[in-house]
Amino acid sequence: MNHMDYLLRPATLDDLDAIERFSKASTFGIHTLKPGRTRLAERLERSLKAFAGSEPVRGDEIYHFVLEDLRAGRVVGTSGIVTSASANRRFYCYRNEFSVHASEELGISNREHTLRLCEDLSGHTLLSSFYIEPEYGATLAPQLLSRGRLLFVRNFPHLFAERIGAENPGLCDEAGNSPFWNALGGRFLKMPFPEAEQRTGGRSKSFIAELMPRSPIYVSLLAEDAQWAMGQLHPDGELPFGILVAEGFDVDSFIDIFDGGPIAEARVAMLNTVVSAQDVELRTAHDLKGEACLVANMEHAGFCATLALGEFIDNTLQLNPSAIERLKLTVGSRACAIRANESSLAV
Numbered sequence: 001m002n003h004m005d006y007l008l009r010p011a012t013l014d015d016l017d018a019i020e021r022f023s024k025a026s027t028f029g030i031h032t033l034k035p036g037r038t039r040l041a042e043r044l045e046r047s048l049k050a051f052a053g054s055e056p057v058r059g060d061e062i063y064h065f066v067l068e069d070l071r072a073g074r075v076v077g078t079s080g081i082v083t084s085a086s087a088n089r090r091f092y093c094y095r096n097e098f099s100v101h102a103s104e105e106l107g108i109s110n111r112e113h114t115l116r117l118c119e120d121l122s123g124h125t126l127l128s129s130f131y132i133e134p135e136y137g138a139t140l141a142p143q144l145l146s147r148g149r150l151l152f153v154r155n156f157p158h159l160f161a162e163r164i165g166a167e168n169p170g171l172c173d174e175a176g177n178s179p180f181w182n183a184l185g186g187r188f189l190k191m192p193f194p195e196a197e198q199r200t201g202g203r204s205k206s207f208i209a210e211l212m213p214r215s216p217i218y219v220s221l222l223a224e225d226a227q228w229a230m231g232q233l234h235p236d237g238e239l240p241f242g243i244l245v246a247e248g249f250d251v252d253s254f255i256d257i258f259d260g261g262p263i264a265e266a267r268v269a270m271l272n273t274v275v276s277a278q279d280v281e282l283r284t285a286h287d288l289k290g291e292a293c294l295v296a297n298m299e300h301a302g303f304c305a306t307l308a309l310g311e312f313i314d315n316t317l318q319l320n321p322s323a324i325e326r327l328k329l330t331v332g333s334r335a336c337a338i339r340a341n342e343s344s345l346a347v
Helices: 013-025 038-051 140-154 181-185 186-191 193-200 204-213 224-229 236-245 273-278 321-326 343-347
Strands: 006-010 062-069 072-084 093-103 108-118 125-132 163-167 250-255 264-268 278-284 290-296 304-314 316-319 334-339
Touching: 006 038, 006 140, 013 038, 013 062, 013 072, 013 125, 038 062, 038 316, 062 140, 072 140, 093 224, 125 140, 125 236, 140 236, 140 273, 140 290, 140 304, 140 334, 181 186, 181 193, 181 224, 186 193, 236 250, 236 264, 236 273, 278 321, 290 316, 304 321, 316 321
Parallel strands: 125 163, 278 316
Antiparallel strands: 006 062, 006 304, 062 072, 072 125, 093 108, 093 250, 163 264, 250 264, 278 334, 290 304, 290 334, 304 316
């Protein structure tokens, strides 16, 4: 399994069985990869239209990818991009804020942590639906699955927002019980967390604003287990979260209104993948002893990316012929490439 013969490409309806399998195996709270064959098929059809560019750009497109292990001959992961969080609507989350209350007469000053229901991420592009089979966690494949889609964003910036976010699963048990939800959301929506997740399907529903308090929530008044869960990551989310942190995402400002999981947020132009990516001309070389690279073609409908050993020389990148062939390119073709972060293997 310690190889580089992977291919990130647009998902098709032929991948539905694999994606449905991932949706059933993924952590409760990965909001955009919920079980339901019909819903998943509709998502793939929307993605196919977005990649094909067959319809006018509306700002609510979905781009869904799959990762193939070419040696094993099967799909082993999936990830996506939503061009705009709740396009033409509102995306709700909590912003971490602090206020100071002081009394000169008593000589007391308190700095209080508060949560404010906000719409700050409305219109942001969202990374979504990350899942990779656990046995691939210690390889470079997760980098390709996560960072490869950022190369697509980098190549077609006019399709995406200037700022980008990513929801991450918060703490909950196997039955879907969330300490944060029990202390806050459940008190106002009057339903258990799994039911709320099933009924909403997103963070843009108007009843969130109608039922949740708009005034600041003092964290010190919440139950202790809810306070501890705030901003905490579900263990199954550590791998993709670590990649986001390495990219330069801010993971301290926003939390999910449902399970309290951290929401990563950044400016696209400042992400390490976007800053470090180089436009290169491909050259061929045999028996390379170069460094691990992520390489993507410059296509829209036919976008794909792969891992390969490569050597950067000026504005060229030397690759083995097989890697160039995986990208459906030829010697002399233009591509974009970044160095793989092998330290992420320890995440």
